[in-house]
Structure formats: C-alpha cells, structure tokens
Amino acid sequence: MSFDAVTLGHILIVxxxxxxxxxxxxxxxxxxxxxAIKHVFLTAGVTVGGILISIFGYLGNFLSPFASFAVDVFVxxxxIAIAFYAFMEKREFRIKPPPPPPKGVRCPVCGGFVKSEDDYAVAREGKDLLYFDSKEHLESFLENFQEYKKLRKLNFRRVEDFYIKGSKGWKKVEDLGDRSYNKLHEV
Known part of the structure; x- marks a missing residue:
C-alpha cells in the first residue's frame, strides 16, 4: 500500500x-x-451492530478501512431513515384527532357520560386519553389538576396536549403559558 492509501484509510476510520x-x-x-421506544431500541441496535461489525472486522483484518467505512456509512x-420515519410517525400522532369517545366513558369532572355528538374535549398524556363532555370541564380540570387527580385517582402525571372537537389537531398545554386557561375558548 502506498502512503496515500494508508493516510486515506486512517481518515476514513476517523x-x-x-x-x-x-x-x-x-x-x-x-x-x-x-x-416511541421501539424506534429508540431499533436505532440503538442498528448502531451497536454496525459498530461491532466495523471495528471488529477492521481489527480482525476481515475488513479493510474502506470496507469498514462503507459499513458505517450504510448504518x-x-x-437517518429510521429517524425520518420516527419523526413522521410522531408528527402524524400529533395531527391525527383522537377517536370518538368510547361508549360508557365518563367525564372526570362531572361524572357524566361523554357522547360523540357532544362538543367534547380530550386531554392526553402520551397515549392515554381523558374525555370531557365540554371544553369548560377540560378548563376546570386543567385549573385544578392536582385536586381532580387525587379525587378521581388518575394515573396522569401531567396533561401534555388537549383537543377540542372540531379543532385542527392537538394543542400543547404549554402553549397556553402563563395565560389563563380561558384561552381554550379561543380554540
């Protein structure tokens, strides 16, 4: 091998x-x-597998520096493809409205049944959903979250997003900021 090929090999390894x-x-x-955790594990597995093949292949003289580099470029x-898919899936999850309220679901504020023909609202933490029979009850729930959480023995740590029937996708609770939850009425 010439000096240039060895130097190029080292650069490719770096x-x-x-x-x-x-x-x-x-x-x-x-x-x-x-x-989603499935994407975390898939990406970590692909990365570790690529590293093991690349490094041990190179150190065991099974792969040249160029082949080792090719393995890492492929990985x-x-x-990048997994990242694109994962973020597109997450985006779709944020845009897609929730399913209509299941039959028999009750509002955590008043205990009334939530019907799909009502102007219902939904609060979300991860994939867990809470249905409310009105946006006013969602507002009351957000203003007194800790009290309702204890009273109804809810497993929610915090509300991440909310949806009001007829709106265009989910809204982040943090977007409300220090403003009053009365801003829900503007949605």
Whole structure:
C-alpha cells in the first residue's frame, strides 16, 4: 500500500467513528424528544451492530478501512431513515384527532357520560386519553389538576396536549403559558 492509501484509510476510520457518534446522538435525541421506544431500541441496535461489525472486522483484518467505512456509512444511512420515519410517525400522532369517545366513558369532572355528538374535549398524556363532555370541564380540570387527580385517582402525571372537537389537531398545554386557561375558548 502506498502512503496515500494508508493516510486515506486512517481518515476514513476517523470519519466512520464520527458517524457512529452521530448515530448515538440520534438515539439520545429520540429519548429526549419522546419518540416511541421501539424506534429508540431499533436505532440503538442498528448502531451497536454496525459498530461491532466495523471495528471488529477492521481489527480482525476481515475488513479493510474502506470496507469498514462503507459499513458505517450504510448504518448511518439506516439511522437517518429510521429517524425520518420516527419523526413522521410522531408528527402524524400529533395531527391525527383522537377517536370518538368510547361508549360508557365518563367525564372526570362531572361524572357524566361523554357522547360523540357532544362538543367534547380530550386531554392526553402520551397515549392515554381523558374525555370531557365540554371544553369548560377540560378548563376546570386543567385549573385544578392536582385536586381532580387525587379525587378521581388518575394515573396522569401531567396533561401534555388537549383537543377540542372540531379543532385542527392537538394543542400543547404549554402553549397556553402563563395565560389563563380561558384561552381554550379561543380554540
């Protein structure tokens, strides 16, 4: 091998390690952004598998630096594809309205039955949903969350999003900020 091929091989190995670090960064991003756990594990598995093949293949003289780099580029491409799919799935989850209230579901504020023909509202934490028979009851629930949580023995830690029948997708509770929950009436 010439000097240039050896130097290029070392440069490719360094770039391959940078791609691996970026892949682990994507795993951490998934964790902090609340992406589905299946995507976290899939990305972590693909990344670790690629690292093991690349490093042990190179150190065991089964792969040249160029082949090791090619493995890492392939794994990096898979990670980017998984990231794209995961964020598109998360986006679809945020836009898609909730299903109509199931039969027999009760409002956690008044205890009345929530019907699909009512102007119902929905609160969400992750994939868990709470249905309310009116947006006023959702507002009351948000203003007195800890009291209702104890009273109804709810497993909600916090409400992340809310939906009001007829609106365009979910709204983040944090978007309300310090403003009064009366802003729900503007939705």
């Amino acid at each position: 770039v391959a390690r940078l791609l691996e670090m970026f892949s682990f960064g994507v795993v951490l991003l998934f964790v902090f952004k609340g992406v 990096f491409s898979l990670v």
